[in-house]
Amino acid sequence: MDTNRRRLLCSAATVAAGFWGLGLTGLLPAFAQGTGGEIFTNSIGMEFVPIPAGRFLMGSRSSDREARDFEKPQHEVTISRPFLLGRYEVTQAQWESVLGENPYSRDRSNPYYNLPGMAERITRPDHPATVSWNDAQEFIAALNAREGGAFYRLPTEAEWEYAARAGTTTAYSFGDDAADLDRHAWYGGDFNSGSSHPVGQKAPNPWGLYDIHGNAWEWVQDWFDPDYYARSPAAPQ
Numbered sequence: 001m002d003t004n005r006r007r008l009l010c011s012a013a014t015v016a017a018g019f020w021g022l023g024l025t026g027l028l029p030a031f032a033q034g035t036g037g038e039i040f041t042n043s044i045g046m047e048f049v050p051i052p053a054g055r056f057l058m059g060s061r062s063s064d065r066e067a068r069d070f071e072k073p074q075h076e077v078t079i080s081r082p083f084l085l086g087r088y089e090v091t092q093a094q095w096e097s098v099l100g101e102n103p104y105s106r107d108r109s110n111p112y113y114n115l116p117g118m119a120e121r122i123t124r125p126d127h128p129a130t131v132s133w134n135d136a137q138e139f140i141a142a143l144n145a146r147e148g149g150a151f152y153r154l155p156t157e158a159e160w161e162y163a164a165r166a167g168t169t170t171a172y173s174f175g176d177d178a179a180d181l182d183r184h185a186w187y188g189g190d191f192n193s194g195s196s197h198p199v200g201q202k203a204p205n206p207w208g209l210y211d212i213h214g215n216a217w218e219w220v221q222d223w224f225d226p227d228y229y230a231r232s233p234a235a236p237q
C-alpha cells in the first residue's frame with residue numbers, strides 16, 4: 001500500500017471534516033499472546049484482532065512520484081511480537097462509557113467542528129470519536145485503570161502500517177485499483193453526506209480491520225518526524 005495514498009485518503013476525510021479520530025487502539029504484546037489468536041472483546045465491547053509477528057516493507061517506493069520524501073526510503077521492518085489491534089475505530093459511545101462525556105464537549109480550535117449541523121453529526125454513538133492525541137492518551141489511561149492494568153496503548157506507526165497492509169504490497173490493501181475504493185473507504189466526497197460515518201460499514205482489509213482507509217484518521221503513538229523513515233530502527237520495540 002502506498003502510504004502517501006493512504007494519507008491522502010485519510011486526509012480527504014480530515015481536510016473535509018477536521019477529524020483526528022482516536023482510531024485503532026493497540027494492546028500490549030504480553031496481553032496479546034494470551035488470547036490464542038481469537039478476536040478479543042473487552043469490558044466495554046471493543047473488539048480487537050490478533051496481529052501476528054512478521055516483517056514488511058514500510059514506506060513508499062522510491063519510484064512513487066506521489067509519495068512525499070518523508071515516506072522514503074522504503075525499508076524492511078520487523079514486528080517482533082504479536083499484538084492486538086482494534087477491529088474498528090473507537091466509537092463515540094465507547095468513549096462516553098469510559099470517560100462519561102462526549103468528546104465533542106472539549107475545546108476545539110478546528111473550525112470544522114463549528115459548521116452548522118456538525119455537532120449532531122459527529123456525536124452519533126456509532127461514529128468514530130474524533131479527539132486530540134492528548135485526549136486519546138487520557139482515554140487510554142482511563143481504560144487501563146478500569147481494566148486493572150497497562151493493557152492498552154496506541155500502535156506505533158510501524159505497527160499500524162504493518163496491520164493496514166496486512167501482508168499486501170499493493171497500493172491499497174485491496175489491490176491497486178482506486179475504482180474499488182468506494183467499497184472499502186469513506187473519503188473526500190462523503191463530507192456533505194455526513195462527514196464521519198458509522199464504523200465498520202465498508203469492507204475490511206485482509207486481516208479483518210475496518211476503516212483502515214478513510215473515515216477518521218487513526219492516531220499512532222509516535223510523534224511525527226519528517227526524518228523518521230530515513231533512520232527508523234529495523235526492529236522497533
Ligand SMILES: [Ca+2]
Nearest residue numbers: 211212214216
Ligand atoms: Ca480510518
